Amino acid sequence: MSHAQPVPDDRGHYGRFGGRFAPEALIAALDEVEAEWAKAKDDPAFHAEFDELLKSYAGRPSLLTEARNFSQHAGGARILLKREDLNHTGSHKINNVLGQALLTKRMGKTRVIAETGAGQHGVATATACALMGLDCRIYMGEEDTKRQALNVARMELLGAEVVPVTIGSRTLKDAINETFRDWVANVDHTHYLFGTAAGPHPFPKLVRDLHFTVGAEAREQVLELTGKLPDAVAACVGGGSNAIAIFAAFIPDESVALYGFEAGGEGADTGRTAASITAGSHGVFHGARTFVLQDEYGQTLPSHSISAGLDYPAVGPEHAHLADTGRASYEAVTDAEAMEAFRLLCRTEGIIPAIESAHALAGALKLGLRLGPDAVILVNLSGRGDKDVNTAAAYFGLVDSEGQA
Amino acid sequence: MAATTLQTKLAEAREADRAALVGYLPAGFPDVESSIRVIQAMVEGGCDVIEVGLPYSDPMMDGPTIQRAADQALASGTTTDDVFRVVEATAATGAAALVMSYWNPIERFGVERFATELAKAGGAGVITPDLIPEEADEWFAASDQAGLDRIFLVAPSSTDRRLELTTRASSGFVYAASLMGVTGTRTQVADTAATLVRRTREVTAESGLPICVGLGISTASQAAEVAAYADGVIVGAGFCQRILDAPDLETGLIAVRSFAEELAGGVRSR
Numbered sequence: 001m002s003h004a005q006p007v008p009d010d011r012g013h014y015g016r017f018g019g020r021f022a023p024e025a026l027i028a029a030l031d032e033v034e035a036e037w038a039k040a041k042d043d044p045a046f047h048a049e050f051d052e053l054l055k056s057y058a059g060r061p062s063l064l065t066e067a068r069n070f071s072q073h074a075g076g077a078r079i080l081l082k083r084e085d086l087n088h089t090g091s092h093k094i095n096n097v098l099g100q101a102l103l104t105k106r107m108g109k110t111r112v113i114a115e116t117g118a119g120q121h122g123v124a125t126a127t128a129c130a131l132m133g134l135d136c137r138i139y140m141g142e143e144d145t146k147r148q149a150l151n152v153a154r155m156e157l158l159g160a161e162v163v164p165v166t167i168g169s170r171t172l173k174d175a176i177n178e179t180f181r182d183w184v185a186n187v188d189h190t191h192y193l194f195g196t197a198a199g200p201h202p203f204p205k206l207v208r209d210l211h212f213t214v215g216a217e218a219r220e221q222v223l224e225l226t227g228k229l230p231d232a233v234a235a236c237v238g239g240g241s242n243a244i245a246i247f248a249a250f251i252p253d254e255s256v257a258l259y260g261f262e263a264g265g266e267g268a269d270t271g272r273t274a275a276s277i278t279a280g281s282h283g284v285f286h287g288a289r290t291f292v293l294q295d296e297y298g299q300t301l302p303s304h305s306i307s308a309g310l311d312y313p314a315v316g317p318e319h320a321h322l323a324d325t326g327r328a329s330y331e332a333v334t335d336a337e338a339m340e341a342f343r344l345l346c347r348t349e350g351i352i353p354a355i356e357s358a359h360a361l362a363g364a365l366k367l368g369l370r371l372g373p374d375a376v377i378l379v380n381l382s383g384r385g386d387k388d389v390n391t392a393a394a395y396f397g398l399v400d401s402e403g404q405a
Numbered sequence: 406m407a408a409t410t411l412q413t414k415l416a417e418a419r420e421a422d423r424a425a426l427v428g429y430l431p432a433g434f435p436d437v438e439s440s441i442r443v444i445q446a447m448v449e450g451g452c453d454v455i456e457v458g459l460p461y462s463d464p465m466m467d468g469p470t471i472q473r474a475a476d477q478a479l480a481s482g483t484t485t486d487d488v489f490r491v492v493e494a495t496a497a498t499g500a501a502a503l504v505m506s507y508w509n510p511i512e513r514f515g516v517e518r519f520a521t522e523l524a525k526a527g528g529a530g531v532i533t534p535d536l537i538p539e540e541a542d543e544w545f546a547a548s549d550q551a552g553l554d555r556i557f558l559v560a561p562s563s564t565d566r567r568l569e570l571t572t573r574a575s576s577g578f579v580y581a582a583s584l585m586g587v588t589g590t591r592t593q594v595a596d597t598a599a600t601l602v603r604r605t606r607e608v609t610a611e612s613g614l615p616i617c618v619g620l621g622i623s624t625a626s627q628a629a630e631v632a633a634y635a636d637g638v639i640v641g642a643g644f645c646q647r648i649l650d651a652p653d654l655e656t657g658l659i660a661v662r663s664f665a666e667e668l669a670g671g672v673r674s675r
Contacts (some may be wrong), residue, residue, distance in 0.1 A: 011539060019540050020537065020539070020540060021508055021535050021536060021537075021540060022535060022537070023465070023466050023534055023535055023558065023560070023582075024537060024557070024558045024559060024560045024562075024563055024567070024571065024582070025558075025560035025561070025562055025563075025582055025585055026562075027537060027560075027562070027563070027567065028562040028563065028564060028567075029562070167469065167472055167476075168462070168463070168472075168476070173463065174463075177463055177464070177465050180465045181465065181466075181468070181586075181587045184466070184585055184586060184587060185585055185586040185587065186585075187562065187585060188585075283509050283512065283513060284508050284509040284512055284535075285463070285509060286463075286465075287535075292509070294509070294513065296513070297484050297485050297510055297513060297514070298461075298485075298509040298510035298511075298512065298513030298514065299461065299462040299479065299510070300462040300463055
């Protein structure tokens with residue numbers, strides 16, 4: 001499954017990034033997750049169960065759709081969409097949660113906790129826990145519980161308990177802090193189902209491995225459709241799970257350029273941004289050495305993005321490494337550029353993308369103009385935009401501030 | 406290498422057949438000058454060692470009380486340079502001054518520069534709650550060069566192999582987390598504390614490295630209970646709470662001093 005990928009060293013270092021900057025109390029649990037994953041990875045019974053769930057529950061393999069109309073706005077380059085938006089629960093997140101929920105059961109644990117920003121990972125986690133009979137608690141910043149009330153209701157319908165986090169900046173990063181605090185107190189029977197390819201080792205590797213199928217499927221699909229590998233692969237990057245999902249299978253293909261599009265917010269140089277590689281600096285955050293938005297004293301700066309799912313002041317360590325080595329390029333896309341691409345995909349292809357994924361689409365438009373009409377660009381359409389209808393309607397003035405049409 | 410003030414303080418307590426009292430306060434809580442006065446009151450009340458907290462925006466290991474205190478310190482504009490000022494004032498009281506900090510602010514300041522500045526301010530060492538020895542190469546070099554103690558943590562979940570590794574990496578003392586959880590007061594001492602100290606003693610028999618116990622200790626009787634088997638008793642949230650609860654600083658200082666006195670009585674009645 002991972003033979004062709006650059007594997008981190010045995011302590012989870014990707015070059016000078018990654019590692020394990022975690023309290024001693026959690027080291028035994030991190031070791032347990034690492035050991036269980038090492039066993040499961042080589043266990044045909046695990047793969048049989050996981051693959052069956054991906055196929056008959058999540059709806060894999062997801063489609064590859066050629067966006068012919070949208071491509072006209074990208075200098076004529078062929079833009080191919082990997083349709084993760086069509087998965088059960090509406091995004092790539094389902095792969096990781098099904099895999100980690102199976103792992104939870106293998107470890108004999110009965111309770112799952114997770115963080116969520118916009119609610120995508122929380123909904124996916126609540127879904128997997130409902131399916132597998134696991135107790136589930138989701139931590140969510142208080143601000144986000146208000147903005148995403150519908151997703152809170154979804155999680156509750158699925159049987160999860162949603163706890164609003166009322167400390168710090170009351171956003172995703174504080175929800176992660178609070179989930180770690182719960183984990184350290186309940187680690188004997190609780191698994192922290194981490195949602196992105198970040199955090200202390202082994203989470204970045206575990207999450208990448210569980211999503212590997214995204215890029216592997218897309219690689220086959222593009223070959224079948226075009227007879228060659230794509231020239232470029234584009235994905236949005238917050239923590240970076242959907243990007244590493246589609247990058248991983250292409251990393252050994254040196255002819256394939258990899259592009260991560262970060263959430264530039266109002267502009268990567270405005271201070272109102274979530275572009276941690278573009279605008280951040282080296283630091284240690286949420287358990288790993290990576291790029292962080294921080295001040296001169298190492299205090300985390302508040303991030304900003306119109307997309308709640310990308311609104312995170314750091315990034316997974318493998319992306320930091322891919323940026324460092326030049327294997328992948330990272331650029332910032334502003335809120336305005338993302339929303340323009342969002343509208344364009346709606347109007348030209350009849351697909352409402354997640355605002356997160358709209359950042360990758362905006363990046364692909366720029367790439368197309370740069371690479372020319374012969375280029376084939378694979379874009380990870382990581383999620384669907386149903387959850388973003390309120391935000392988008394308000395942005396485009398379709399409803400007033402009360403949400404009324 | 407000459408003994409650090411921390412090593413001296415712990416040796417003195419051991420000679421007096423008592424546990425040392427270690428108090429924690431974030432620098433800059435409620436503001437820089439006031440935090441110095443609070444620490445002076447803690448020492449007057451009987452603290453042998455002070456952990457000066459470096460307030461951090463993402464205190465993953467802290468419960469609500471210390472989070473609130475650190476938030477207030479950051480809101481009042483406290484910086485890493487202020488932490489050194491507070492350390493200097495702490496050292497001037499005669500107590501041993503340590504810094505307790507999450508790793509990122511130290512790395513951001515520059516590990517070697519941080520160690521040098523801390524030693525210059527009279528600090529004796531650093532407690533690093535989210536740094537494990539496997540990730541600490543740069544810190545080993547910098548702390549050795551500056552003559553600072555390195556205090557790592559052990560937890561009830563630590564394997565025997567990790568107890569060995571972590572105590573070997575530590576100097577001054579090893580911080581034994583009494584329970585699986587975050588900082589904050591508890592109604593009773595967790596039964597995991599005594600077991601952890603006994604297990605840790607088995608690997609420190611040769612080095613004689615002192616073991617101080619923290620997390621959840623907030624009364625004189627809890628301090629006495631822990632002092633029966635530990636070399637030091639660490640109290641943090643209890644001090645912060647008294648400042649948070651006080652209507653003004655002067656009232657808070659009185660409460661902090663008398664709380665330290667109670668605890669100092671506790672560590673002497675093992």
